[in-house]
Amino acid sequence: MSGTDRIGRTEPSYETWRRHLWEDRVLLGQHCGKCGHTSAAPKAACAQCGSRALERVELPTAGEVYARTRIEIAPEDFEGPYTVALIDLGGARVLARLRGDFDIGADVELVDVYEGEFGPAPVFG
């Protein structure tokens, strides 16, 4: 059995997710064929129902602000202040940087990729 068809493998892998975001500004996710949950954080099974019937999908790059926080005291290796937000992509939510002042419910789109010490993060604005 090859490494790509083992039961329990994560598809897309983090490496694939990371490369798509970094190189192509594409947000990969998974859609659950059983319960319909869509996730922007790929796993070996659906976080809501446990099914392994997950389909790799490209997530929309436009959505709405769900919640925000302005980080003034940042962890090491980050330079505050900056805003972190949960973005509702219509089915999936993703944790992202938010560039600019937006209210909850405001329309935003993927405008950039933040390239920090620990990996890429989507930037909406």
Add this chain to the structure above:
Amino acid sequence: MAQPTVVGVGMTPFGAHDRPLAELFGEATGAALEDAGIGVDGVDALYLGNAMGGQIEGASHLAPQLASHVGLAGVPCQRFEDACATSSNAFKHAVQAVEAGRHDAVLVGGVERCTPETGLDTAAMTTEFATAMHPQYEQPVGLSFPGVFGLLTDRHMHEYGTTEEHLASVAVKNHRHGALNPDAQHGREITVQDVLESPVVASPFHLYDCCPFSDGAAAVIVASADAADDLAGEPVSVSGVGHATDVVPIADKAEPGATQAARDAAAEAYDAAGVGPEDVDVVELHDCFTGAEILATEALGFFERGEGGPAAAEGRTELGGELPVNPSGGLKAKGHPIGATGAAQIVELVTQLRGAAGERQVRDADVGLAHNLGGDTATTVVSVLEVGA
């Protein structure tokens, strides 16, 4: 099934301690053993809570080290790690072991050091705490723990009209309570204006909306009611413990602000104890940030959704109010040495239910509830303790 009780409690003052973990643990354990009137020969096992000793202090395999330090070498030891819910998970397993008849009396202890006494400053410790988040889908964004609860509280403010003044009233209350607790890190009262004028850490939270970095230890002796009969300590019954988890990362939770693990853990604990939120007289809950206390008072069923903020501002949760919340000062004023916090909540509840809390005593307290949350709300343990159950 044996009836589990807590028959002895002890803790160090919370604050900054330039002492090794073992010395803090020894002080809390000595107090708990003394309070129970039990010798180490009567203790069957150690259930230890320590979340970050490996990464902060370079200290692993702590349970047998600490057992040896307090004269318990030889007993089975286990260490638990569930972020800020660490020692309440240790407590849960201890209660289950006593309930099942596996042990008659056990020591549950929690110990942690998180202040600059460790050599780590605020930015470095913020990074250590952030390791409890998803390493691929959360940490790279630069989210901090104040930020996690900032997101949940921002949404709550949007949906229900909760205000920064509501949040500040929680800090004011818990500082007022903490001023009555000699073991509290912050013994100074503050005003709503003090909170609102303090610098922002992660919106909507100002510095005074956030619990401090703390060092300290807490310990409790869990014993069967039969074993407790032979001891001098006044037992308080553990009538229900609930433990639930939720999805990580936060973006994948069905409704992040619902803090579903708290709702599920509370339902399990209430069911086991045969009580409901209306029966609870005193609460110690996880107010790592003021918004967290408001979310928790709603998730535990004390107030409808959206009413937690106004309830705090109206004084309904202060000492002398209808349901005193965090009479110890809570994490906010008593302090929050991560792995010791859950055990310290049990210490306060037992003290309250024995009627031994002095100036901060809740009148006619017969049923107490502890709510200890870990990570981005993904772990919650709820315990119900009762007098004479």
